[in-house]
Amino acid sequence: MADRGILIIVSGFSGAGKGTVMKRIMNDYNNYALSISATTRNPRAGEENGREYFFKTVEEFENMIANDQLIEYAQYVGNYYGTPKEYVESMLNQGKDVILEIEMQGAMKVKEKMPDTLLVFVTPPSAQELKNRLVGRGTEDMDTINARLKRANEEVYYMDKYDYLLINDDLDQCVKELHEIIQSEHSRVSRNINKINFFREDLKIFSEGE
Amino acid sequence: MADRGILIIVSGFSGAGKGTVMKRIMNDYNNYALSISATTRNPRAGEENGREYFFKTVEEFENMIANDQLIEYAQYVGNYYGTPKEYVESMLNQGKDVILEIEMQGAMKVKEKMPDTLLVFVTPPSAQELKNRLVGRGTEDMDTINARLKRANEEVYYMDKYDYLLINDDLDQCVKELHEIIQSEHSRVSRNINKINFFREDLKIFSEGE
Numbered sequence: 001m002a003d004r005g006i007l008i009i010v011s012g013f014s015g016a017g018k019g020t021v022m023k024r025i026m027n028d029y030n031n032y033a034l035s036i037s038a039t040t041r042n043p044r045a046g047e048e049n050g051r052e053y054f055f056k057t058v059e060e061f062e063n064m065i066a067n068d069q070l071i072e073y074a075q076y077v078g079n080y081y082g083t084p085k086e087y088v089e090s091m092l093n094q095g096k097d098v099i100l101e102i103e104m105q106g107a108m109k110v111k112e113k114m115p116d117t118l119l120v121f122v123t124p125p126s127a128q129e130l131k132n133r134l135v136g137r138g139t140e141d142m143d144t145i146n147a148r149l150k151r152a153n154e155e156v157y158y159m160d161k162y163d164y165l166l167i168n169d170d171l172d173q174c175v176k177e178l179h180e181i182i183q184s185e186h187s188r189v190s191r192n193i194n195k196i197n198f199f200r201e202d203l204k205i206f207s208e209g210e
Numbered sequence: 211m212a213d214r215g216i217l218i219i220v221s222g223f224s225g226a227g228k229g230t231v232m233k234r235i236m237n238d239y240n241n242y243a244l245s246i247s248a249t250t251r252n253p254r255a256g257e258e259n260g261r262e263y264f265f266k267t268v269e270e271f272e273n274m275i276a277n278d279q280l281i282e283y284a285q286y287v288g289n290y291y292g293t294p295k296e297y298v299e300s301m302l303n304q305g306k307d308v309i310l311e312i313e314m315q316g317a318m319k320v321k322e323k324m325p326d327t328l329l330v331f332v333t334p335p336s337a338q339e340l341k342n343r344l345v346g347r348g349t350e351d352m353d354t355i356n357a358r359l360k361r362a363n364e365e366v367y368y369m370d371k372y373d374y375l376l377i378n379d380d381l382d383q384c385v386k387e388l389h390e391i392i393q394s395e396h397s398r399v400s401r402n403i404n405k406i407n408f409f410r411e412d413l414k415i416f417s418e419g420e
Contacts, residue, residue: 121399127412149416156413159406164397167405177397184394187374187387189331195377196369202337203366206359 005033005092006185007114008099009107010178012122013152015134017168018101021122024175025099032182033091035100038064041079054084072102072109083110097182104158111161118185120178121162125169127152215243215302216395217324218309219317220388222332223362225344227378228311231332234385235309242392243301245310248274251289264294282312282319293320307392314368321371328395330388331372335379337362 012018026032038054040061049055056064061080064070073082083100091098100110111117124130130152134145159165164181168174185191222228236242248264250271259265266274271290274280283292293310301308310320321327334340340362344355369375374391378384395401 123409127409127415130413131416146416149413153413153416156406156410159409160399160403162399164394165399165402165405166397177394180390181394181397184374184387184391187376187391189370189372189375192375193370195375196366199333199337199369200366203340203359203363205337206341206356206363 003095003186005031005095005097006118006182006191007088007092007110007116008097008118008120008182009110010099010101010120010122011104011107011158011162012166012168013124013130013155014148015130015137015152016122016124017133017171017174018122020171021168021175021178022099022101024171025178028175029179031095031097033096033098035083035088035091035098037081038070038073038084039079039081041081054087056080071100071113072106074106104155104161108158108161116191118164118182119162120164120166120181121159122166122168122174123159125167213305213396215305215307216328216392216401217298217302217320217326218307218328218330218392219320220309220311220330220332221314221317221368221372222376222378223334223340223365224358225340225347225362226332226334227343227381227384228332230381231378231385231388232309232311234381235388238385239389241305241307243306243308245293245298245301245308247291248280248283248294249289249291251291264297266290281310281323282316284316314365314371318368318371326401328374328392329372330374330376330391331369332376332378332384333369335377 010018010022022034026034036050036054038056038061040056040058043049043053043055047053058080061082064082064084065073069085070082071085071088073080083102088098088100102110107119111119124133131145131149134140134148166174166178166181189196220228220232232244236244246260246264248266248271250266250268253259253263253265257263268290271292274292274294275283279295280292281295281298283290293312298308298310312320317329321329334343341359344350344358376384376388376391399406
């Protein structure tokens with residue numbers, strides 16, 4: 001039987017490159033699953049139920065809340081967004097490490113509910129580089145960019161609530177580091193209490209009197 | 211300036227293969243330094259001062275104790291053995307990760323003095339495999355082997371005082387895992403408080419009013 005997987009939350013400033021890192025780690029390694037969010041917003045062209053999102057009616061979503069079927073949820077611009085527990089649990093039980101990309105407040109809620117969750121904070125190497133990347137994307141006007149930068153200045157106070165700080169300077173290096181952080185976590189003593197108990201029992205054959 | 215290195219203690223049962231893992235990690239990667247112990251025992255043929263050990267007189271060693279120049283020390287078969295602080299500090303300050311192979315009681319003492327120390331416990335995959343390896347070495351009689359196995363049954367109770375449990379099943383894999391555990395530790399938030407403070411300062415340029 002495979003060991004249970006680890007739930008990993010990846011957060012970071014808008015412009016830190018989280019999306020690209022996620023795509024690459026899913027592409028480069030085969031032991032990860034991305035958590036799929038549920039939402040009440042309408043599907044956009046090309047989006048498929050169960051791929052980008054699990055699309056739900058408001059009633060369905062509120063039932064999921066009532067039945068404690070979401071690890072966390074939030075409302076954003078009039079729509080619900082949340083992380084369905086069943087899908088995550090099923091992947092973890094299959095031994096997959098499940099990656100969940102959410103913002104900091106959601107991350108704190110999940111960590112409270114599931115203390116084994118591994119929290120990784122992704123950041124560019126500097127404030128200037130963060131600004132360069134947001135400007136370089138060319139997809140947002142300066143007002144939006146400034147709002148994002150102002151938000152980063154608030155979000156930085158969550159940094160020390162995380163387990164790992166991942167500096168996204170070189171993409172290849174960053175993806176490799178994230179993979180190694182997750183894999184190394186599998187060897188942490190706190191995640192291996194069953195194995196330690198096994199060794200304690202197993203070594204008893206060598207106790208005095210045998 | 212290089213970041214400060216990490217002090218890593220590797221412990222494990224006699225027969226776990228620690229020595230081989232140490233040799234291989236020093237050989238395969240160039241960012242590690244092995245801590246060199248000080249001892250009052252006489253050099254054996256081929257041993258060089260500053261390579262296998264720092265050889266000291268009893269008076270010199272007791273002066274080192276009195277001047278708090280040892281991270282830890284113990285007496286064994288009438289001789290002193292200890293870890294000189296100066297050498298370790300100098301390597302850490304150069305950004306080297308310093309590996310120290312000592313037994314569990316010494317490890318606990320170091321962790322108390324230097325809480326940043328990373329503790330790694332190396333074990334074969336099972337009690338039977340531990341016995342096979344000790345017998346397979348063919349260097350000890352059965353009484354000695356049984357004494358070592360009995361000791362392992364006592365030492366296993368230190369396992370959950372360590373940070374990582376490293377199962378030495380396949381040597382290549384074990385060396386790679388140890389390397390990745392140490393490198394990943396460099397990204398732990400608790401080891402990056404200076405960097406977090408840098409980001410907090412750096413991002414202030416985006417605070418309101420700018």
